[in-house]
Amino acid sequence: GDSVTQMEGPVTLSEEAFLTINCTYTATGYPSLFWYVQYPGEGLQLLLKATKADDKGSNKGFEATYRKETTSFHLEKGSVQVSDSAVYFCALSDPSGYSTLTFGKGTMLLVSP
C-alpha cells in the first residue's frame, strides 16, 4: 500500500537558519503530495501541495518540489522564525475515489531565538 516516510525529529534550529525536512513516498499511480502543519493545540492546516511531477508548492516562505524520479517531496525554508515551531506532516493522496490521505509520522520543528 501507499506509505510516507519523513525524517525523525525533533529538528532544532536557531532563528534565521535554513530548514529541510525530508519526505519520501511509496505509491502506485500519480498521487498528490502535501505538507500539513500542526501548531500547538490546533488542528492540522494545509501548508502547501503539489499535484504532478516537477510542480513546486509554496506558502509562507516554505516550498517543496514533487520529484517523481526520487519519489520525494522535501520541505524547505530559507530562514525560519520562532513562530514556525510546530509539527510538520508530509502526506499523499490517491487522486481517485475518496482521495484519502496517507500521512508520515510528523516531524517536530523547534526554533529558538
Place this chain on the structure above:
Amino acid sequence: GAVVSQHPSWVICKSGTSVKIECRSLDFQATTMFWYRQFPKQSLMLMATSNEGSKATYEQGVEKDKFLINHASLTLSTLTVTSAHPEDSSFYICSAREGIAGNEQFFGPGTRLTVL
C-alpha cells in the same frame, strides 16, 4: 480557511463505558468526513470515511462495532467508542471536506481519550 471543531477536546472515562466525540463543520457543508487515530510519535491512521446519510466505510483492521460513526447531517459527524478499554486511549482527529474528491480536507483540533 474553513473551520472544523471537535468536542470534547479531552475526555477521561472508565473501562467499559462508551464515549461519544463530535465533529462539526462550522461554516461549510461537509459532504465527506474522515476519522483518524494518532498514537504518540506516530502518523495519523485513517479509521473510516463517511458520507452524509450513508454508512461509514471502515479501513481494514478497524472494528466497526467498536467505533460507531454517524454522519447524520452535512455539519455533524460523531464517533462513539463503545465499551472502551485502556488500549483505546489515543488522540482522535476528524476532518471534513466539501464537495468532490480532490477538495481540501479541513481538520479538527483533535480529542484526547484516556480510558482508565
